[in-house]
Amino acid sequence: MxxxxxxxxxxxxxxxxxxxxxxxxxxxxxxxxxxxxxxxxxxxxxxxxxxxxxxxxxxxxxxxxxxxxxxxxxxxxxxxxxPFAGVEVTGELEVTCGGGAPGILAASKARDAGIAGMEFLRGIPGTVGGFVRMNGGAYGREVADILIDCDVIMPDGELVKLPVADLQYTYRHSALPESAVVVSARFNGTPGDPRDIGEEMDRIAKAREESQPLRTKTGGSTFKNPDGGKAWQLVDEAGCRGFQMGGAQVSEKHTNFLINTGNATSADIEALGEEVRERVYKQSGVTLEWEIQRVGRP
Structure with a gap:
């Protein structure tokens, strides 16, 4: 090739x-x-x-x-x-992160500098580039709440700086072109005590550990929460807890997580997700939207 x-x-x-x-x-x-x-x-x-x-x-x-x-x-x-994983404090309440920096590193740097408001990044399992693109969020906060601007390489190679307003954020969505790559982002927080910030990060980590199947082959939250509801609750009420197709299973621990039990294919996982959506619709009349990205050839 x-x-x-x-x-x-x-x-x-x-x-x-x-x-x-x-x-x-x-x-x-x-x-x-x-x-x-x-x-x-x-x-x-x-x-x-x-x-x-x-x-x-x-x-x-x-x-x-x-x-x-x-x-x-x-x-x-x-x-x-x-080369894209650096995080540094660039202002009194400002943190600049590379697009490849993990959320936990961004939150930790902010904590050490006494910058509050970024603790929720501890609960997002991904990198800055990904959650800037998707308006990632957890525990009542989302990227739109803290982003100042981001540097993006557009599909034609142009490097542009986009203020948060240009991303036109909605729930788990931005207006970024598909082939654009987020290479860095600036976040703004509020004054805080490092000890209090650390305690909140610990609380988030503990909550994730207790409620989510973190030690399995999973992909994170599968479906977006519908207006006024919780995806996991709708999946549970549709009788899907533990439901399995091929090597893919709905988590017993948290029903908005799908699991590769060991020999699943991506087709197994996607088919299971579609079956769950169908059962939820029949039970509640709600059409769940995928939060997990599905990319590539079938």
Whole structure:
């Protein structure tokens, strides 16, 4: 397969037919046509310029909230590694994070600087780029509450700074173009005591541990909460707790989580999710929307 850009134009790692299952929480799915791990921001910018907006691009963080279909992902998967994982305090109540930085690191840096309001990032299993794109949230807060702006490489390689208003946030959705890559973000908090902030982070961590199947092959929250309701409750009331198809199962511990019991395919997981949606609709008349992204070829 011909490389999507001239290899002498890039310094990062470009891999053809790269297996993705090991990079996502479900541990299922096919290959990426190409996997690119840029050396730094300039390398990614040049790579995207060479693509010219004609090739599909998908950014990959920690691989949570994601089903990679068994047929693999067309185009290029961009994985932001260590060069994009930095977090630093850049103002009195301001934290700047790379797109590949995990939420727990962002929350911890803010805590150490006495910046409150970012504790909920401790409860989002992903990277800054992902939860800026999806308006990630947990425990009553979401990214829209704290984001100042973000730096984004657009599909044609242009690097732009977008204020939060330009993202047109709604529940778990933004107006970012599909092939755009979030490379950094600035967040704003409020003054706080590091001890109090740490206690809140500990409370969030404990709540996640007690209520969610964190030690299984899962993808995080499967369905969006409908207006005025809870997805897990609707799934439970439809009799789906523990329901299994192939190697995929609805979690006994938290019914808005699907689990790979060990030998599931991505098709098993997606089919189970669709069956749950159908049963919930028959029981309650509510059509659940997927929160987990499903990408690639069936």
């Amino acid at each position: 011909t490389a999507p850009v001239p290899l002498d134009n890039i310094r990062g790692d470009l891999t053809c037919k790269a297996p993705l299952a090991k990079l996502v929480w479900f541990k299922t799915g096919g290959q990426a046509d190409w996997l690119f791990e840029p050396a730094d921001l300039d390398d990614l910018k040049l790579f995207m310029e060479c693509l010219g907006g004609t090739t599909p691009v998908m950014a990959l963080g920690l691989g949570s909230n994601l089903i990679i279909r068994d047929g693999g992902v067309p185009g290029v998967v961009v994985r932001l590694g260590k």
